Amino acid sequence: MDDPKKLQRAALMRNHNFKWLLRGGVISMLGDQLTMVALPWLVLKLTGDTLALGLVIALMSVPRAIFILIGGAVVDRYSPKRVLMLSKYANALLLGLLTLLVLNNQPTMTVSLSASLSVTLDLNAHLTLMIIYVLALGIGLAQAFGIPSGTSIMPQAIAAEHLQAANGFLMGLRQLSMLIGPLMAAGLLALSGNSGGVIADARGLAFAFGLDCLSFLASAWTLSKVGKLATPAQQEAPQSVLRSVGAGLMMVWNDVPMRMCFIYWGIVSLFIGGSMQVAIPVLASEQLHGASTLGLLMGANGAGMLLGMAGAAAAGARLRFASFGTLLLLVDGVAGLLVMPLGAVHAAWQAAALMLALGLLSGYMQINVFTWIQRRVPPHMMGRAMSIFMFIFMGLAPLSAAVTGWVLTMISLSQLFFGGGIILVVFAALAYLLTPIRDITSSTNTPQPQ
Secondary structure, three states, rough: OOOOHHHHHHHHHOOOHHHHHHHHHHHHHHHHHHHHHHHHHHHHHHOOOOOHHHHHHHHHHHHHHHHHHHHHHHHOOOOOHHHHHHHHHHHHHHHHHHHHHHHOOOOEEEEEEEOEEEEOHHHHHHHHHHHHHHHHHHHHHHHHHHHHHHHHHHHHOOOHHHHHHHHHHHHHHHHHHOOOOOHHHHHHHHHOOOOOOOOOOOHHHHHHHHHHHHHHHHHHHHOOOOOOOOOOOOOOOOOOOHHHHHHHHHHHOOOOOOOOOOOHHHHHHHHHOOHHHHHHHHHHHHHOOOOHHHHHHHHHHHHHHHHHHHHHHHHHHHOOOHHHHHHHHHHHHHHHHHHHHHHHHHOHHHHHHHHHHHHHHHHHHHHHHHHHHHHHHHHHHHHHHHHHHHHHHHHOOOOOHHHHHHOOOOHHHHHHHHHHHHHHHHHHHHHHHHHHHHHHHOOOOOOOOO
């Protein structure tokens, strides 16, 4: 007798819409990883200023987080395919402009007006930080609508019985892209050589941004091949965008265990969540000496997350030796201990090993957290609950990133990592001792009112 799971996977891979969504997802996710490595490297090489790096990350991430709640409501009102298509074209345009700006990075050009008169023009004005700030802001706004539309299109594009397998495919591919993409970006930067401009490895940076631009255009083409989407069943009375967002916020607030976890994640994200986004590129640039090392670190973290997710999915509850809340705080405490020595390493393999371990913990816990939220939240509120969850990490962490850039002007990198690790350990310990988070279970629960 044939295995039902194998038959279901075979049927899914024959599905017209899923095949095109899968192809587009692979292309787009790889392109995104190129920019995640190239953009911080561009800012560091252009300015050498950690404060500027933190501000660029904040400008890209804060608008994305703020408008993602609005984006989710817009997607519910209009077609997710239409919104996703527009966001892809907007991202392609912005990355195309960034590619051209990076290529035009010659420091000066002398123009002869006569035999005895010449004028030196500063062409580096085309690559000012202000332009990068504007482009980062635009990318963040485009992603605010692209993320909710991308997560909403699958349930309308394929049958309900295929959703679990389809989401599993995409989640695994996302983690693979986190492993392969940074290594591709590092290879581009390492092999590009000196372009003779303000930025020594501008050709590699431009190639990375250009490939990401092409990835958005290619994935927009694959999206156009997706057939007509199913109309979702109406599950609540129509209401304004702001009322819909407010209903989601009230649902989370009135569920005490969810409220406690969201507040805890928000505090951790605000204080140390963005530190790694700034500190890891700085570590690769100042102590490990190379863009290839940054790709290696990001790739190691992606590989760890993939292994952690695979372990959580394969083992399920068999590895559960504590309640969900206790496990959450224990993992955070161990992660803090791993962060502490990162700033003191001077060998790439040591930093990669620590990043691999951190990714392993993160991937394992991510599966548990998503499963816990899905078990607690009513299906018709799931989109808003997940948008609030993403807001915590996409909105508060960038504020931490901006502050981290400023803090690094006053303390050393090793002090930043050591202090951040201590903060995470202390927060996890205080949450265990002073809050009921430790008693939260992973079983299906009826939301507990205030």
